[in-house]
Amino acid sequence: MTETITIGADALLRLKELLQNRAFSKVAVLVDENTAIHCYPQVKPYLPEHHLIQIKSGETHKTLQTCEYIWQRMTELNLDRWSVLVNLGGGVIGDMGGFCAALFKRGLYFVQVPTTLLAQVDASVGGKTGIDFHGLKNHLGVYKEPVAVFIHPGFLQTLPQREIKSGYAEIIKHWLIADGDMFEQQRTIGLLTEDWEELIRHSVEIKSAVVEADPLEGGYRKVLNFGHTVGHAVESYLIEKPDRALLHGEAIAIGMLCETYLSVKKGLLSQDALDKIETFLVSVYEKVPLTEDDIQTISRLSLQDKKNTGATINCTLLEKIGHAVYDQPITLQEIQESLRYYQLL
Amino acid sequence: MTETITIGADALLRLKELLQNRAFSKVAVLVDENTAIHCYPQVKPYLPEHHLIQIKSGETHKTLQTCEYIWQRMTELNLDRWSVLVNLGGGVIGDMGGFCAALFKRGLYFVQVPTTLLAQVDASVGGKTGIDFHGLKNHLGVYKEPVAVFIHPGFLQTLPQREIKSGYAEIIKHWLIADGDMFEQQRTIGLLTEDWEELIRHSVEIKSAVVEADPLEGGYRKVLNFGHTVGHAVESYLIEKPDRALLHGEAIAIGMLCETYLSVKKGLLSQDALDKIETFLVSVYEKVPLTEDDIQTISRLSLQDKKNTGATINCTLLEKIGHAVYDQPITLQEIQESLRYYQLL
Numbered sequence: 001m002t003e004t005i006t007i008g009a010d011a012l013l014r015l016k017e018l019l020q021n022r023a024f025s026k027v028a029v030l031v032d033e034n035t036a037i038h039c040y041p042q043v044k045p046y047l048p049e050h051h052l053i054q055i056k057s058g059e060t061h062k063t064l065q066t067c068e069y070i071w072q073r074m075t076e077l078n079l080d081r082w083s084v085l086v087n088l089g090g091g092v093i094g095d096m097g098g099f100c101a102a103l104f105k106r107g108l109y110f111v112q113v114p115t116t117l118l119a120q121v122d123a124s125v126g127g128k129t130g131i132d133f134h135g136l137k138n139h140l141g142v143y144k145e146p147v148a149v150f151i152h153p154g155f156l157q158t159l160p161q162r163e164i165k166s167g168y169a170e171i172i173k174h175w176l177i178a179d180g181d182m183f184e185q186q187r188t189i190g191l192l193t194e195d196w197e198e199l200i201r202h203s204v205e206i207k208s209a210v211v212e213a214d215p216l217e218g219g220y221r222k223v224l225n226f227g228h229t230v231g232h233a234v235e236s237y238l239i240e241k242p243d244r245a246l247l248h249g250e251a252i253a254i255g256m257l258c259e260t261y262l263s264v265k266k267g268l269l270s271q272d273a274l275d276k277i278e279t280f281l282v283s284v285y286e287k288v289p290l291t292e293d294d295i296q297t298i299s300r301l302s303l304q305d306k307k308n309t310g311a312t313i314n315c316t317l318l319e320k321i322g323h324a325v326y327d328q329p330i331t332l333q334e335i336q337e338s339l340r341y342y343q344l345l
Numbered sequence: 346m347t348e349t350i351t352i353g354a355d356a357l358l359r360l361k362e363l364l365q366n367r368a369f370s371k372v373a374v375l376v377d378e379n380t381a382i383h384c385y386p387q388v389k390p391y392l393p394e395h396h397l398i399q400i401k402s403g404e405t406h407k408t409l410q411t412c413e414y415i416w417q418r419m420t421e422l423n424l425d426r427w428s429v430l431v432n433l434g435g436g437v438i439g440d441m442g443g444f445c446a447a448l449f450k451r452g453l454y455f456v457q458v459p460t461t462l463l464a465q466v467d468a469s470v471g472g473k474t475g476i477d478f479h480g481l482k483n484h485l486g487v488y489k490e491p492v493a494v495f496i497h498p499g500f501l502q503t504l505p506q507r508e509i510k511s512g513y514a515e516i517i518k519h520w521l522i523a524d525g526d527m528f529e530q531q532r533t534i535g536l537l538t539e540d541w542e543e544l545i546r547h548s549v550e551i552k553s554a555v556v557e558a559d560p561l562e563g564g565y566r567k568v569l570n571f572g573h574t575v576g577h578a579v580e581s582y583l584i585e586k587p588d589r590a591l592l593h594g595e596a597i598a599i600g601m602l603c604e605t606y607l608s609v610k611k612g613l614l615s616q617d618a619l620d621k622i623e624t625f626l627v628s629v630y631e632k633v634p635l636t637e638d639d640i641q642t643i644s645r646l647s648l649q650d651k652k653n654t655g656a657t658i659n660c661t662l663l664e665k666i667g668h669a670v671y672d673q674p675i676t677l678q679e680i681q682e683s684l685r686y687y688q689l690l
Contacts, residue, residue, distance in 0.1 A: 064409065064413060068409060071478060071484075071485065072479065075478070075479065075481065075484070075649075078649075080651070080653060081651065102487065103485045103486060103487060104484070104485060105484065105485075105486075105651045106473070106475065106483075106485075106486045106487060106488060106651070107487070107488075128451070130451065133416060133420070134417065134420065136420065138451075139416075139420070139449070139450065140416065140448045140449060140450075141448065141450075141451045142447065142448060142451060142452070142487055143451060143452075304420075304423075306425075306426065306450045306451070308425060
């Protein structure tokens with residue numbers, strides 16, 4: 001784990017120390033209407049003099065238009081290259097705040113203070129920043145490391161159960177790609193766990209180790225994309241349908257089911273492993289009904305995935321529980337077949 | 346000089362070889378309506394199968410809105426991370442094309458083929474990409490190196506004399522900050538030079554050496570900002586006034602006069618050196634009339650400069666002809682005084 005990630009009850013205190021010691025010229029805090037109410041009051045006592053920038057919450061606002069507003073506020077506040085932006089929120093705030101900071105005057109400092117389980121175990125680690133563009137997830141972005149990441153598990157108490165489940169999907173993904181023993185141990189406990197801090201620490205360790213080995217995703221880092229080829233397409237498709245929109249982890253849970261199915265179909269994984277993963281995921285996540293029309297459109301969307309080479313869809317699959325292989329070519333038809341499998345569960 | 350910069354009559358042939366050897370998945374060429382007519386026909390025979398993306402020329406289009414159009418076209422063309430964008434144009438095309446490539450899917454390859462003297466001796470070298478934002482020059486950007494730069498001096502024959510003079514200002518700047526002998530030798534020849542290729546090579550060598558020593562502008566690279574504190578402010582101010590808009594180098598020539606004056610005022614430079622520089626610059630560049638109102642607004646604009654720390658304006662000044670010093674604090678009043686000096690020339 002890189003030294004710049006602090007996890008635990010002392011995270012906010014460490015944030016305070018950093019902001020004191022580094023003598024940034026100005027401090028701005030990016031929040032949305034939820035974190036402004038539920039998280040900012042907890043953080044405020046630890047902050048020096050600062051300015052607030054508030055945006056609307058949700059993936060639908062992770063756009064160039066919102067960035068324009070943030071950049072306008074940063075300009076009004078006269079932030080310079082020695083200022084720092086504190087991103088207080090979930091994945092959208094972290095990804096978009098990092099993106100805005102990375103570009104403003106060719107690079108401002110930024111700090112991640114993730115407030116959702118999803119952002120704590122995934123988005124805040126690894127230096128990817130970005131926004132959506134014309135409905136395509138993280139279509140624009142840069143690699144840029146924050147000055148530091150502060151993970152305060154206390155924020156989880158402010159989260160609805162649906163948000164917890166969404167983050168839990170990325171935790172499960174980390175077990176499936178890198179730690180089969182942990183999967184075995186945890187699948188009987190599930191969401192009844194009493195030690196989120198330990199689960200977060202374990203997940204961050206896995207992700208950090210992968211990112212450190214391959215920061216710019218030349219190869220190995222792609223193991224983290226397990227569940228994301230189909231998952232991103234499902235998420236992009238349903239985000240346009242207000243009543244059916246999924247949280248990121250909910251879509252990734254579907255993606256993991258489909259891609260586990262494909263792992264078996266490709267002869268990489270045993271049927272027994274599929275049964276175990278299927279039983280566990282179905283026990284945690286409600287089934288999302290998809291029509292044949294939905295399936296057609298979702299599979300076509302997966303062609304736009306950043307990880308593809310030309311017309312070939314590159315997917316990360318499982319070889320066993322705890323070990324993933326990347327760059328596995330799959331066809332549009334196979335994606336459709338996996339979604340039909342999911343429909344029949 | 347980095348190995349990736351090719352200067353000379355064989356530049357287009359080298360471009361052809363690169364595009365053949367690297368086997369990019371797709372090739373897109375960014376042009377504006379001028380380079381589409383005057384430069385693209387010269388380059389086309391050297392290109393493999395490719396797509397054209399055409400935008401409107403000029404600094405007023407170096408905006409987020411134009412980027413949105415470019416990203417939309419890149420999405421339609423299904424460019425992936427193994428595609429390359431060839432930026433065929435002046436500084437606007439190079440800066441904005443590099444910016445768009447750096448952000449699309451977190452980074453596409455790009456190649457610079459600068460077609461103006463200004464872009465050949467300055468913008469294409471050094472890895473700065475960017476766009477203007479709300480009238481502020483290069484307010485958004487990232488550092489990102491192109492795969493290679495191809496400088497074909499033949500393009501200069503397509504340029505109006507005003508464009509040549511604009512690029513010449515950056516050449517003069519390179520002499521003033523790094524090579525006093527060259528200034529002495531060239532100031533009597535001026536625009537009558539018969540060897541642009543040699544002048545370009547010399548300028549690129551100076552810029553490359555500075556950038557190599559300090560790629561992210563932690564310190565020394567700031568010597569390249571000589572003339573740019575006042576120059577950028579003049580340029581930003583006049584760009585809003587259609588009949589008075591200056592080319593970049595024309596504004597930098599004014600900036601160099603003002604900042605040479607300030608170098609003397611600060612006791613760094615001799616009056617004799619100012620006289621020499623003044624005589625030369627006035628012989629090349631027409632005087633631009635500025636009212637007292639203009640001077641007030643321009644000096645306030647210089648407060649937004651990216652190079653400032655809080656309220657202090659940091660300027661690069663000359664210690665002698667051929668040697669610059671950076672991070673020299675100057676006041677709003679001194680900027681006004683220097684602009685009044687310019688008015689009295």
